[in-house]
Amino acid sequence: MARSEAKKDVPTRQQIMDAAQDAVLAKGFSGTSIDELIAAVGISKSGFFYHFSDKSELAKALLQRYVEEDNKIFDEVFARAGELSEDPLHSFLIGLKMLAELFADLPNGHPGCMVASICYHEQLFDREVCEINAEAVLGWRARFRAMLEQVAKSYPPRIDVSLDDLADMLSAVADGAIVLAKATRDPAALPRQVLLYRDFVRLVFSPPPAS
Numbered sequence: 001m002a003r004s005e006a007k008k009d010v011p012t013r014q015q016i017m018d019a020a021q022d023a024v025l026a027k028g029f030s031g032t033s034i035d036e037l038i039a040a041v042g043i044s045k046s047g048f049f050y051h052f053s054d055k056s057e058l059a060k061a062l063l064q065r066y067v068e069e070d071n072k073i074f075d076e077v078f079a080r081a082g083e084l085s086e087d088p089l090h091s092f093l094i095g096l097k098m099l100a101e102l103f104a105d106l107p108n109g110h111p112g113c114m115v116a117s118i119c120y121h122e123q124l125f126d127r128e129v130c131e132i133n134a135e136a137v138l139g140w141r142a143r144f145r146a147m148l149e150q151v152a153k154s155y156p157p158r159i160d161v162s163l164d165d166l167a168d169m170l171s172a173v174a175d176g177a178i179v180l181a182k183a184t185r186d187p188a189a190l191p192r193q194v195l196l197y198r199d200f201v202r203l204v205f206s207p208p209p210a211s
Contacts, residue, residue, distance in 0.1 A: 013051045015041045021062055025112035029059060029124055056126050059118065063129060066114035067136040074143060077102065088150040089205050095147075096170075096198040100191040109187030116175045141167045148201075155205035166204070173197045 010018075019040040023032040034055065038048050052058040081095035103110060118125060118133050125133075144167035152163065177193035180186075 012041065012043060012047065016043075016048060016051060016058070017062055017065060020058055021066070021114065022111070024062065024117055025114065028117060029055070029121055056129060059125055060129050060132065063114055063118060063132055063136070067132070067139075070136075071139070071143075073099075073102070074140075078147070087154070088147070089155050089202075092147050092151055093198055093202060096194060096201070100194040100198070103194060104188065104191040106187065109181050110178050110190050112182070113175050113178055116178070137171060140171050143167075144170055151201075151205050155207065157204050158206070158208060159204060161204060166201070169200075170194075170197055 016037055019037050020032060023036065023040075034045065034048055038045055041047075052061065077098045078091075078095040081091045081098060084094050085091045115133055115136050118129065122130055122133075141164060145163050148163045148166055173193050173196075174190070177190040180193070181189040
């Protein structure tokens with residue numbers, strides 16, 4: 001009864017998006033039907049089309065919300081890390097540790113990446129959705145590249161490394177680790193891989209040992 005009452009307090013549009021996100025991350029966009037979404041939310045088909053003109057508009061809304069939520073998490077985690085240390089390398093490492101801990105606290109593991117789901121089936125989406133997807137990935141590159149530039153000013157890299165590639169590596173590690181975690185049914189794989197990336201960053205920028 002409490003769950004039913006709580007659901008009434010959630011706007012219908014949000015209920016549709018919540019149900020759609022769960023379905024898309026579980027089985028992909030092509031495997032998610034409007035009929036199952038209206039059944040899950042308990043509305044009519046006309047009720048669905050009141051909020052979304054078609055599945056493409058739903059995909060756009062889902063993607064925009066997902067990116068906004070991810071960016072909010074990154075803002076909060078790395079802002080807190082910056083408060084804990086003014087040293088750019090230490091701050092970045094603290095942020096990665098906090099991110100790994102956040103992933104480890106998810107009760108059933110990470111549900112999946114909406115950006116990756118859309119990328120895998122790009123042919124299903126219109127140009128606008130694909131462009132939003134690309135902008136999200138490039139935005140994350142710019143975010144982490146800016147942090148790494150600050151690190152490199154104080155700690156010149158010990159190897160010849162592209163900061164763009166190193167920034168992209170976090171997205172690649174995280175998305176790859178989500179796949180790994182799902183395939184092996186090991187939710188802890190994601191935080192472990194993020195911590196391994198953290199170790200790599202530390203090795204790239206740590207000063208060489210004194211001779």
